[in-house]
Amino acid sequence: MLSRLILKHFSWYNVTMPSIMEKPSETASNFTGDYSKQVVSRKRVADYGEVYTSEREVNAMLDLVKPETERIESRFLEPACGNGNFLIEVLRRKLAKITERYAQNRLEYERYAVSALCSLYGIDILDDNVIQCRNRLYAYFTNKYMDLFGLYQDENYPSTIKFILERNIILGDALTLRNH
Numbered sequence: 339m340l341s342r343l344i345l346k347h348f349s350w351y352n353v354t355m356p357s358i359m360e361k362p363s364e365t366a367s368n369f370t371g372d373y374s375k376q377v378v379s380r381k382r383v384a385d386y387g388e389v390y391t392s393e394r395e396v397n398a399m400l401d402l403v404k405p406e407t408e409r410i411e412s413r414f415l416e417p418a419c420g421n422g423n424f425l426i427e428v429l430r431r432k433l434a435k436i437t438e439r440y441a442q443n444r445l446e447y448e449r450y451a452v453s454a455l456c457s458l459y460g461i462d463i464l465d466d467n468v469i470q471c472r473n474r475l476y477a478y479f480t481n482k483y484m485d486l487f488g489l490y491q492d493e494n495y496p497s498t499i500k501f502i503l504e505r506n507i508i509l510g511d512a513l514t515l516r517n518h
């Protein structure tokens with residue numbers, strides 16, 4: 339409900355995405371991103387309180403609601419998502435569950451993986467964070483898929499993923515509910 343209320347106030351924000359039919363080659367399939375850099379600049383810390391959460395803390399916090407992080411439909415809204423440290427870990431956990439159940443069935447995997455992606459929402463006030471977050475989720479999702487099934491067979495599938503990310507990971511001010 340909260341996520342619906344907030345999302346209603348934002349128009350979608352268009353960014354360039356990686357090529358949709360190729361495996362993002364520089365990213366290992368189990369690589370969820372670089373957690374080592376927690377601060378981009380002192381100015382951003384002062385202006386936006388931007389300090390990314392470390393992988394250990396992300397996991398410790400998500401473990402407090404572990405069953406929810408593994409339940410495909412459970413929804414997560416990150417109102418200050420940064421470059422996606424929490425969202426990528428939730429996606430990793432959900433896709434791991436889906437892989438356990440549907441690795442032998444591409445169509446079922448595709449259906450549940452899209453459902454998992456649809457359950458993740460993020461807002462950030464800085465556009466480079468929004469772009470990084472979307473690209474990171476896209477790269478992880480695509481690598482996992484291609485490890486299991488090879489290249490996307492339906493060209494609509496990657497555009498669906500892109501569409502979901504553009505709609506769900508958005509630029510805005512989560513406090514004022516205004517576009518930024």
Ligand SMILES: C[S@@+](CC[C@H](N)C(=O)[O-])C[C@H]1O[C@@H](n2cnc3c(N)ncnc32)[C@H](O)[C@@H]1O
Pocket residue numbers: 386387388389390391416417418419420421422423424461462463464467510511512513514
């Ligand atoms: C402490 S960082 C946390 C980032 C991420 N949640 C993490 O744990 O790695 C805070 C984030 O909130 C963003 N932010 C600050 N004020 C905001 C606002 N009013 N609305 C949305 N995002 C905001 C910053 O750009 C920054 O990425």
